[in-house]
Amino acid sequence: MNKADSPANATSIDFDLLIVGGGMVGASLAVALQNSTLRIGLVEAQSLHSNSQPSFDDRGIALSFGSQRIFQSMGLWPEIAPYATAIKHIHISDRGRFGVTRLSADKERVPALGQVMTARELGRTLNQRLQTLSRLSLFCPAKVTALQxxxxxxxxxxxxxxxxxxxxxxxxxxxxxxxxxxLDLGAWQQEYQQTAVTANITTDKPHQGWAYERFTDTGPMALLPMSDNRSSLVWTVRSGDEQDLLALTDKDFLDLLQQRFGYRAGRFTRVGQRHSHPLVLMQSDMPVQQRVVFIGNAAHSLHPIAGQGFNLGLRDVAVLADCLADAGADCGRMDVLQRYQNWRQKDQDQVVHATDKLVRLFSNDIGLLGQLRGAGLALLDTLPPAKRLLAERSMGLGDRQPRLGRGISL
Ligand SMILES: Cc1cc2nc3c(=O)[nH]c(=O)nc-3n(C[C@H](O)[C@H](O)[C@H](O)COP(=O)(O)OP(=O)(O)OC[C@H]3O[C@@H](n4cnc5c(N)ncnc54)[C@H](O)[C@@H]3O)c2cc1C
Incomplete structure (x- = not known):
């Protein structure tokens, strides 16, 4: 027998499950499994007390209705809620064209279309919970450097x-x-040659829960409602152009933003720290391997155009936790991992491809396509069933839900 295949003595196994990466997705998985009998370890490269953990910066994260329900089932929502601002309405428009679509929580008969907080606030809440989990062993800060x-x-x-x-x-x-x-595995990558500039913006009029997605000839802009009447801006530009936006004075930045975005959200009065994020779409070729499974951004990394990256990763977490909780003594068996992947594949493929199509459609300003796009938004606004489908998708509902997605704790 080859050394790599020799069975390990049960007593020499330290954990049933080792999570590598304690960003929002890895930390959420550890919390999701807080009541299981599994022996769990978590390795994270950054200190839990670091203020400069890049995964927990000031970007605004829009949590879908489905994600909120998952956190509720995990018993974490009461700790997140004080930081969260409800999205009551979404306004989607195309700069310089007539088409507009509006979604509203009232019409969808839900309390909110989503909830927004900064990644920093969400990260802090998750890290606080991690430190209370007596069955979890934390290796932090520490990096994995070799694997067999x-x-x-x-x-x-x-x-x-x-x-x-x-x-x-x-x-x-x-x-x-x-x-x-x-593991020397491949991944499908799309370089968009686009970079997102993020900043928190204050306006002179209350946002009243409005989120805006505005497509412009230089790339999409999103404004999400946040606490203290701030809104979280994601401004996508051609890679290279972000340097100009980062170098502008606050006043010049706000003037340019106003010019590009218009006055629908009011007058922009203040801007916080600006950050830039190069945008790439990535999907791992082999999300399940012998004794290894990839989740969150390690499995699929999206353009933030539709604010779906973490929501998709949290659905990975909810399904994986469901499969592992039922797996019995050896949760790393291939049949367990295959069950997970079969359950997740459709949602992952749909969101990855829909996001990619959206980026291409709205980054392309060829005349006829631009007009069709405007007409599409206007038509969508008049079709309640199509809008309902769009709202359901952006709320993270629709597919077969795991227990955490149905409000049942594990
Ligand atoms: C501008 C922008 C706006 C966004 N807005 C939204 C939104 O509104 N809604 C939404 O759902 N999503 C949004 N996203 C996507 C979301 O931020 C990501 O999907 C999410 O942060 C991914 O989390 P993750 O834990 O999978 O990965 P990461 O955040 O990349 O975490 C990986 C972790 O692994 C650790 N690590 C790496 N290598 C090692 C190693 N060798 N050993 C140990 N640890 C290691 C890192 O330190 C890090 O903590 C946005 C993204 C961007 C860029």
């Missing part, structure tokens, strides 16, 4: 020299996943 996958366990090496053995490894280590590189 065997038939019945994985063995990882950390940068501090420690070795850990686990029945299953969940790679939640982001778009440039070290685990994917260590």
């Amino acid at each position: 996958a065997h038939t019945d366990h994985v063995e990882v090496r950390l940068d501090n020299g420690d070795s850990i053995r686990s029945r299953l490894l969940v790679a939640a280590d982001g778009r440039d996943s070290t685990i994917r590189q260590l």
